[in-house]
Amino acid sequence: MLDILQPTTVGFVSIVTFIATFAATPIVAKAMRARGITGKDVHKLAKNEVPEMCGLAIIIGLVVGVLACVIVFPAAIRALTAFLGTVLIAGAIGVVDDIHPLGARSKPVLTALASIPIIALRAYVPFPEIPFVGVVRLTIVYPLLIPIAIAVTSNSINMMDVMNGAMPGTVAIIAITAAGILFFLGNVQIGSLAAILFAAMLAFYYFNRFPSKVFGGDTGSLSVGAAVGALAILGRLEAVLLVALIPHIMNAFYGLASVRGLRERREILQRPTKLLDNGLLEASTEKGAPVTLTRLILASGPLGERQIVRSMMILTAISSILAVATYWITVAVK
Amino acid sequence: MKQLLPLAAIEVFVWLFLLGITFVISKGAVEINFGTASLAARVATQTARVVASGGLVLIWLLGWKKVTDSYLNRTLSRKRANF
Numbered sequence: 001m002l003d004i005l006q007p008t009t010v011g012f013v014s015i016v017t018f019i020a021t022f023a024a025t026p027i028v029a030k031a032m033r034a035r036g037i038t039g040k041d042v043h044k045l046a047k048n049e050v051p052e053m054c055g056l057a058i059i060i061g062l063v064v065g066v067l068a069c070v071i072v073f074p075a076a077i078r079a080l081t082a083f084l085g086t087v088l089i090a091g092a093i094g095v096v097d098d099i100h101p102l103g104a105r106s107k108p109v110l111t112a113l114a115s116i117p118i119i120a121l122r123a124y125v126p127f128p129e130i131p132f133v134g135v136v137r138l139t140i141v142y143p144l145l146i147p148i149a150i151a152v153t154s155n156s157i158n159m160m161d162v163m164n165g166a167m168p169g170t171v172a173i174i175a176i177t178a179a180g181i182l183f184f185l186g187n188v189q190i191g192s193l194a195a196i197l198f199a200a201m202l203a204f205y206y207f208n209r210f211p212s213k214v215f216g217g218d219t220g221s222l223s224v225g226a227a228v229g230a231l232a233i234l235g236r237l238e239a240v241l242l243v244a245l246i247p248h249i250m251n252a253f254y255g256l257a258s259v260r261g262l263r264e265r266r267e268i269l270q271r272p273t274k275l276l277d278n279g280l281l282e283a284s285t286e287k288g289a290p291v292t293l294t295r296l297i298l299a300s301g302p303l304g305e306r307q308i309v310r311s312m313m314i315l316t317a318i319s320s321i322l323a324v325a326t327y328w329i330t331v332a333v334k
Numbered sequence: 335m336k337q338l339l340p341l342a343a344i345e346v347f348v349w350l351f352l353l354g355i356t357f358v359i360s361k362g363a364v365e366i367n368f369g370t371a372s373l374a375a376r377v378a379t380q381t382a383r384v385v386a387s388g389g390l391v392l393i394w395l396l397g398w399k400k401v402t403d404s405y406l407n408r409t410l411s412r413k414r415a416n417f
Contacts, residue, residue: 299409
């Protein structure tokens, strides 16, 4: 009986999240446009104004999804509250950042605060599973690593949100991978959280894909990044999701290393790419230009924005396959 | 798709390198033990394990950076030469 019910409940929470995000996005977009909260679509010749901060719709979808999870999994209230609290705090930081841009150093510190619900509610298991190493006992150090994990995931996904559809497209692949592994492990409650994240990303991708009708802004990318970090901790998928996030870490780590530390986009004078007259993007050949994933993809020749995002999604799909292999190796060695 | 092959190869290399590093951690860092008699010994053990693992992770990140930098520099210099 339980086996028949589980796919139904997961389907229910996912559909509810999809509908909520899908319905909220145009409403939020209209409200943002009316308030003049728009951003330039910089990778297009026309440089259209697109409503910003529409990531609020993702947060609305996730809130509805988590509330639906509370109804069907009342026993998992602690994990669900920790997940929702993390997403809401990161989302609030994103709202502040979208309205009054935060400094390059204050943003990671503030996003680390989004981990407070997970730590305060003790919704973590301080025994991460690492391939070859097995279960590691980190009772004292683990809670100190949680803020770093949330800051890394939220900021690396934030730094990936540079092209139409890149953030929801790549995170949807990671979320469905996490959901698959968690359901296989029998962790239906946390697996449902991964499923609702996938549903929210799918709904938002419809509006954010090329050519974008909405931008998620830092509100969307920081909250989604925090959600991925929370999933890794609550689902005990730390090593697996680290591998799935390789393209995001590659983008963030090399971007930071190449500009020598934490800097805001406005502070970096050289751009990693150039927009050509034919609408294609080309990698900058300047030595001091930031090394980003987009620049790496474009290194061998110019591409259109749609092709770049497709490349990012293919690279995320490959890293997700490697993440599944990491899970199998962890299980096999154990 | 052809354009993505070197980056996919870097991803696989980075993953294999990560597995290698975790293997080294399992044989080295995890073996560090200052005893469990007192809280200070337990904290020292866990801190030493995290610091040693952190050092190995740093080696992983630097190896990853080296490979990516050499790919980017080689590809861009070839492009400059063609131009």
